[in-house]
Amino acid sequence: MKKITLKIDDMSCASCALGLEKGLQETDGIESAAVNFAAEKAYLQYDPEVISREGILQRVIDAGYRGEVVDQEDDLVDLSLKIEGMHCAACARGLEATFKNEPGVLSANVNLATEKATLKFDRSKTSRGKLEELVVSAGYSVGKEKAGVQEAAGESKEKGVSSETKERAETAEPAVEKAARRMWIAAFFAGIIMVLMMINMFVFPIPGYFTISVILAFPAIFIAGKETHLGTLRALKRGSANMDTLVTLGSALPYLLSFLKFWFPLTTFVEMAASIMALHLVGRFLETKAKGRASQAIKKLLAMEAKTARVIENGEEMEIPVDELQPGQVMLVRPGEKIPTDGVVVSGSSSVDESMATGESMPVEKRENDEVIGATINGQGALQVRATKVGKDTFLAQVIRLVEEAQGSKVPIQEFADRVTGYFVPAVLLIALGSFISWLVFPEFHRSVVEAVSPPWANLAAPGLTLAFMAATAVLVISCPCALGLATPTALMVGSGIGAERGILIRSGEAIQTMKDVGLVAFDKTGTLTRGKPKVTDIVTLNGYGEHDLIGFAAGIEAVSEHPLGAALVEKADQMGLKLAEVSEFNSITGQGVEGKVKGKAVLAGSKRLMNSKDIQLDGALSQIEKLEGEGKTAILIAVEGELAGVVAVADTIKDEAVQAVAELEKMGMKTAMITGDNLVTAEAIAAQIGIGRVVAEVLPEGKVEEVHRLQDEYGLVAMVGDGINDAPALKQANVGIAIGTGTDVAIEASDITLVRGDLQSVVSAVRLSKATFQKIRQNYFWAWFYNAVAIPVAFMGLLHPIIGAGAMALSSLNVVLNSLRLKKAEL
Numbered sequence: 057m058k059k060i061t062l063k064i065d066d067m068s069c070a071s072c073a074l075g076l077e078k079g080l081q082e083t084d085g086i087e088s089a090a091v092n093f094a095a096e097k098a099y100l101q102y103d104p105e106v107i108s109r110e111g112i113l114q115r116v117i118d119a120g121y122r123g124e125v126v127d128q129e130d131d132l133v134d135l136s137l138k139i140e141g142m143h144c145a146a147c148a149r150g151l152e153a154t155f156k157n158e159p160g161v162l163s164a165n166v167n168l169a170t171e172k173a174t175l176k177f178d179r180s181k182t183s184r185g186k187l188e189e190l191v192v193s194a195g196y197s198v199g200k201e202k203a204g205v206q207e208a209a210g211e212s213k214e215k216g217v218s219s220e221t222k223e224r225a226e227t228a229e230p231a232v233e234k235a236a237r238r239m240w241i242a243a244f245f246a247g248i249i250m251v252l253m254m255i256n257m258f259v260f261p262i263p264g265y266f267t268i269s270v271i272l273a274f275p276a277i278f279i280a281g282k283e284t285h286l287g288t289l290r291a292l293k294r295g296s297a298n299m300d301t302l303v304t305l306g307s308a309l310p311y312l313l314s315f316l317k318f319w320f321p322l323t324t325f326v327e328m329a330a331s332i333m334a335l336h337l338v339g340r341f342l343e344t345k346a347k348g349r350a351s352q353a354i355k356k357l358l359a360m361e362a363k364t365a366r367v368i369e370n371g372e373e374m375e376i377p378v379d380e381l382q383p384g385q386v387m388l389v390r391p392g393e394k395i396p397t398d399g400v401v402v403s404g405s406s407s408v409d410e411s412m413a414t415g416e417s418m419p420v421e422k423r424e425n426d427e428v429i430g431a432t433i434n435g436q437g438a439l440q441v442r443a444t445k446v447g448k449d450t451f452l453a454q455v456i457r458l459v460e461e462a463q464g465s466k467v468p469i470q471e472f473a474d475r476v477t478g479y480f481v482p483a484v485l486l487i488a489l490g491s492f493i494s495w496l497v498f499p500e501f502h503r504s505v506v507e508a509v510s511p512p513w514a515n516l517a518a519p520g521l522t523l524a525f526m527a528a529t530a531v532l533v534i535s536c537p538c539a540l541g542l543a544t545p546t547a548l549m550v551g552s553g554i555g556a557e558r559g560i561l562i563r564s565g566e567a568i569q570t571m572k573d574v575g576l577v578a579f580d581k582t583g584t585l586t587r588g589k590p591k592v593t594d595i596v597t598l599n600g601y602g603e604h605d606l607i608g609f610a611a612g613i614e615a616v617s618e619h620p621l622g623a624a625l626v627e628k629a630d631q632m633g634l635k636l637a638e639v640s641e642f643n644s645i646t647g648q649g650v651e652g653k654v655k656g657k658a659v660l661a662g663s664k665r666l667m668n669s670k671d672i673q674l675d676g677a678l679s680q681i682e683k684l685e686g687e688g689k690t691a692i693l694i695a696v697e698g699e700l701a702g703v704v705a706v707a708d709t710i711k712d713e714a715v716q717a718v719a720e721l722e723k724m725g726m727k728t729a730m731i732t733g734d735n736l737v738t739a740e741a742i743a744a745q746i747g748i749g750r751v752v753a754e755v756l757p758e759g760k761v762e763e764v765h766r767l768q769d770e771y772g773l774v775a776m777v778g779d780g781i782n783d784a785p786a787l788k789q790a791n792v793g794i795a796i797g798t799g800t801d802v803a804i805e806a807s808d809i810t811l812v813r814g815d816l817q818s819v820v821s822a823v824r825l826s827k828a829t830f831q832k833i834r835q836n837y838f839w840a841w842f843y844n845a846v847a848i849p850v851a852f853m854g855l856l857h858p859i860i861g862a863g864a865m866a867l868s869s870l871n872v873v874l875n876s877l878r879l880k881k882a883e884l
Contacts, residue, residue, distance in 0.1 A: 060112065065124075688741030
């Protein structure tokens with residue numbers, strides 16, 4: 057038997073899930089089936105000898121739904137490939153289609169900005185080698201990395217950050233250098249041609265000018281532009297067209313047609329062809345450089361890694377590479393050094409700069425038993441740290457993987473753009489052909505339009521065929537599908553990088569788009585809105601007892617119990633410098649409190665119910681008890697020798713920033729709610745202090761998922777903020793799950809957005825970052841569409857010279873990348 061998990065789409069209610077579940081259970085070969093409507097998933101156990109995966113998916117389709125395999129025992133492999141040789145969005149889309157057409161490939165995403173293919177495939181149907189062959193047969197090449205595979209069965213053995221990640225970061229600069237070299241070659245020869253043209257036109261005729269210009273244009277068009285023309289050939293091989301196709305037609309074709317001048321007295325386009333290629337390569341260089349800036353996040357994170365560690369073995373210090381560290385080894389970290397890997401302090405105390413992980417500029421004090429994060433910087437003291445996580449399990453490795461995952465993901469809005477991009481280049485080719493024909497069929501109309509506008513370059517005395525050809529060429533070179541392809545990836549790259557630097561880890565582009573429409577943010581109470589550690593807030597003494605006496609008795613007897621509220625009393629006694637007396641005849645009364653003898657006196661500590669059962673008079677304290685409980689505090693009543701000695705109030709204190717964070721979320725138009733297991737009176741008191749509008753109280757841990765579902769029915773899209781460990785099911789149920797914690801305690805896998813710093817202000821920053829990133833994506837798409845919508849008709853009418861068109865095309869892609877980079881200035 058094998059297990060498989062399917063993502064089910066188009067279920068509209070619980071009865072849909074039940075009907076599908078029943079249908080699957082009745083299918084031969086399926087041993088068991090469970091369909092979860094809330095999770096939109098089906099979990100099955102089946103016999104592969106009786107029914108195949110495709111057969112199961114067909115059964116889902118027959119039932120009227122859409123299914124997709126998201127996990128399959130032993131057979132699924134996640135693969136990342138570095139792709140070299142892609143030049144535009146059409147290249148990426150074409151290769152992505154090639155992967156998806158391969159039997160056994162379950163999902164494929166080719167990202168132009170990161171030059172990376174992210175694949176999930178069934179190794180019983182295909183292999184890594186075969187997928188790499190597909191890349192090569194499509195006309196591209198696979199990067200040198202060999203460590204980007206992570207198998208779903210858990211057999212991956214790579215340590216630390218994958219070599220693919222490191223290589224991509226290391227080769228970003230050479231890519232810029234290559235683009236610069238091609239640009240300068242083209243610019244050099246095209247520049248000489250333009251100077252000679254000016255001399256030939258305005259100073260004196262140059263003998264053999266045409267032949268000289270043809271020779272000089274060759275290296276600019278065919279040597280510097282080699283990669284562009286190879287990209288065209290690869291696209292033709294696949295039976296498609298891309299950005300390179302448009303540039304080839306706009307440069308190589310005019311150049312080759314100019315050779316007719318050797319035999320016929322025709323207008324030549326050599327200068328135009330060389331200039332178009334030069335401007336195209338200038339745009340490529342600027343775009344590559346800007347993309348490098350957009351992807352600096354990975355490079356910065358990799359630079360944070362410590363290279364060596366000083367370990368203590370048998371009392372002796374020994375320096376070893378970080379890759380050789382093993383859990384349990386004790387590392388010596390001197391002042392000013394990087395902590396090599398995640399661990400726990402076993403000796404020493406110091407302040408540690410954790411800004412690389414949390415974005416918090418203030419150093420954090422560390423002492424024995426405190427956790428530390430690898431790659432953070434030790435302050436003034438020396439520390440001995442026992443390694444707890446190494447290699448790919450470290451916090452930094454997880455952050456890098458998460459940033460890459462976000463950069464490689466797609467935003468739902470991108471799916472429509474991708475579909476349109478697939479038709480964009482063929483449409484441009486048809487428009488260019490239409491322009492050429494229109495100029496030949498309606499020459500007077502086009503001439504009158506150009507004459508009315510009177511662009512400075514216009515030469516209406518030129519033959520009609522020349523003007524028609526120039527208009528068609530302008531359409532080809534001014535069109536820019538690259539801007540559409542870069543709109544989402546560059547914004548995600550910058551946004552995820554900014555987030556990582558500030559302790560906000562975004563898992564996917566989908567979370568960014570969903571976040572902007574969230575109607576309600578629900579908070580778990582304990583550990584999220586509150587510190588998760590009860591403290592004594594009020595001490596009320598009665599019948600002649602002093603505070604020291606009251607806390608001495610209360611803490612003395614509670615020290616024997618293991619109740620968290622008792623720990624708060626013991627901590628208070630410690631703060632007051634009290635020495636606790638021994639306890640005898642201790643007894644815990646379930647649900648009521650404790651009793652025993654302290655300093656030989658009978659002591660009771662607990663609830664009103666306990667006091668009533670022991671006939672302790674409460675008349676003088678009832679109003680104070682009610683007041684404390686109305687403030688959301690737990691009142692612990694203390695009786696000594698049958699007489700009420702006082703009341704100690706204990707509460708889980710609210711985080712300092714909670715009120716401001718909630719107020720800012722409400723100001724953004726989001727409603728807020730609190731989900732807690734506390735009684736309604738206590739919960740409402742805490743919510744009132746914070747400013748939260750909706751309270752969901754007395755919820756058992758297993759009931760949080762259902763409560764989130766109810767909130768979704770009422771408010772639409774819901775974001776849930778919790779600790780990521782105890783709240784994992786509720787975070788998954790929410791439309792956006794936000795895990796908040798401290799350092800390595802954060803369960804990164806449990807959420808859509810992870811906040812490393814246990815600060816509620818980070819929730820506000822995450823919302824702002826998500827909205828700012830999606831706003832940039834929308835702006836990028838708007839400007840890309842607007843540019844093409846205006847530029848192509850203008851070129852069609854012959855109002856733009858092809859050289860101007862090539863320059864505008866280069867600036868269009870650059871504008872999208874630079875607009876994404878403006879995210880770095882966003883106020884979070």
